[in-house]
Amino acid sequence: MFCSFVFCCMSFGHLVVFADAVKIVSVMEGDSVTLESNVTQIQNDDLITWRFGHPETTIARIDKEKEIFNTSVVPDGRFRDRLKLDHHTGSLTITHTRNTDSGDYEVKTSSRETAYRFTVTVYGPLPVPVISRNTSQCSSSSSSCSLVCSSVLKVCDATLSWYAGISVLSSISVCDLSISLSLPLEVEYQDNNTYSCVLNNPFSNQTTHLDIHTLCYNCSGPLPVPVISRNTSQCSSSSSSCSLVCSSVLKVCDATLSWYAGISVLSSISVCDLSISLSLPLEVEYQDNNTYSCVLNNPFSNQTTHLDINTLCYNCSDAGSQNQIVLISAAAAVAGSLLTVTLVGILWICRKRGKTDQEETVRTSEDEITYADPIFYKRNVQKPEDEVVYASVVPRR
Template structure:
C-alpha cells in the first residue's frame, strides 16, 4: 500500500506548444508522488513506456506485465509502481529525481503526456540573531534573519506587523541566506521573519529585549564586579554575625553560676 501525497499540483494543457499535455508538479523530498494518466484500451494493447528524460524507467507490456528499470546509478531502484490506469507512483522521492518525465505508447515515440517534477528539501526554520558586523547607533540594533541550505526559490522576508519591510530570494543554491534589519531598541512593534518556498513556510518573531540586549563591555564588567562585591560582603556579614552569636553564647555560659 502506497501513501501517495499530492502537493502543489499545477496542471495546464499546452497542446499547441508542446504537442502533448504538460503538467508541473511540486513535491517535498521524502514524499510519494503520483503521475496521473488514464490510458485507453488501445494504448494498453499497444503498451506504454515511462521515461525520465530519455532514460526508460517503467513499462507496461502488451500482455499487461510490468517492467521496472533502475535508471542511472540505480536512482529509481525500489521506488516505482505502475497502477491499472498506467499512472506512475514514485516513492521516497529525492532532489535528484527532479526533472522531466514522459509517457508514450510503444509504437509511438512521441509522448502524449509530460510531467515536470520539482522536488523541494524540507525548509529549515529561520534564525534571528544580532548582526555585530553592522555599525548601529546606541538607540538602534542591527539584526539578521538567516536560513541554511537555501535551495529552490527560497525567500526570506521581514515584516513589521502586516507590512512587508524587505525580502530576498535565491534559486538552486545550497547556501546560507541572510537578510539584515535595523530596529530601534525601544520599538515595541511586532517584527517577524518569514521563510518560504512553493510548498511550506516558517515564521520567527523578533524578541527585541532578548536579541538586542544592550550591554557595553564596561557596564557588563562593572555589573559583574558589583555582583561579586555584594556576594562577598554578604558572606562577610554572615560570618561576623555568626561569630558574635557564638561569642555571646560562650560569654553567657561563663558568667552563669553553677
C-alpha cells in the same frame, strides 16, 4: 513552457498545476506522487514509455501485448524499488520521494502522437530560520540595530521574509544550493513593533520571532552590576557622616549611574567616555534609616545594588577601637600560645629527665650485685632412745 491557462489543485499530499501540455507537480520529501498517463485503459497493442531528465533516460516501460511492466531499467539505480506502474492506466507512482527526484518527466503512448510532460519539485523539510545580530555594524553612537535572518540549511524553492506584524518588509528566494539564504533588517532600539522571520515553501513554513531586547542591546554590551564602596580617605572620628562611592566596574557608554533613596533619585551621571569608569559619590549619616541603592541603566536593562549601611558605614572611632581590640586579642592569643608551648616543653623535659634517672638507677643496681657459691653444712641429729617407765598397779576392791 508555461502557458496562459493555469489550473491548480491539491490532492493526495501533492500540488499539481496544469499548464496545457506541461504539469507542474510539487511533493513533500518522503511522500508519494503519481504522474497520470492520461490513458483511461491500456489497449492490447499499446506501448508506454516513461522518461526522466535531460538527456532523457527511460525509467519504466509497458508492453501490454507481451505483458511487460518494467520499472528496473534505470542505469544508475536512482529509483530502485520506488517505482510502481498501474496495469490499467499506465500511470507512474514514485514512492518515498527524494530531493534528487526533482526534474522533468515525460510519458509517450504508441496509440497517441502527443507526449505528456511533468515538472516535479520535491520539497524537503524546512529548517527554522535563525536571527542574529550583525555585530560588525555595531556602534555606540548608532540608534539602530543591524540584524540578519538566515537559513541554517541550504534550501531551494523556498522564500525567506521579514515581517512587521503581518506586513511583509522584505523577501528573498534564490535556488542555489551552494549558498544559504540570508536577509538583513535594521530596527531602532526604541522600536515597539513585533518582528518575525519566516521561511516558507508551498507545503510548510517555519517562523522565528525577534526578541529585540535580547539581541538589540546597546553596543557597549550587557550592563555590569554597580559596586558600592566606602571612601576611607574621608573617614574621621569626628565625622557624623559616611562617604560612599558607587562605580561601574566595566567601562560602559550610553548608560546612567544613579543613587536612589527609596524610589527617589538623589543624583545621576551619564558620560560616554570608554577611557574612564562611571562613579558617583554619596554622603549618608550614620544614623540614617533610609534605604539606598545604586542603579546602572540604559534603555534596555538595569542593574541594581542595595546599600548595606550597617556593614559599610561604621563610625571611624569605632573602627579604631575595634582595631585596638583586635590587636589586644591577637597579642593575648600569641602570649597564650607561647605559654602553652613553654609548659609543654617543661613537661617534656621533666619526663625525659625522670626517665633518664630511672635508667641510671637500674644500671647502678645491676653493677653492685656480687654472686657467691653456696656452702651447705650437715647437722648431726641424735635420736633419743626409747625410755619405758613402769608403775605398780593397785587393784580396786
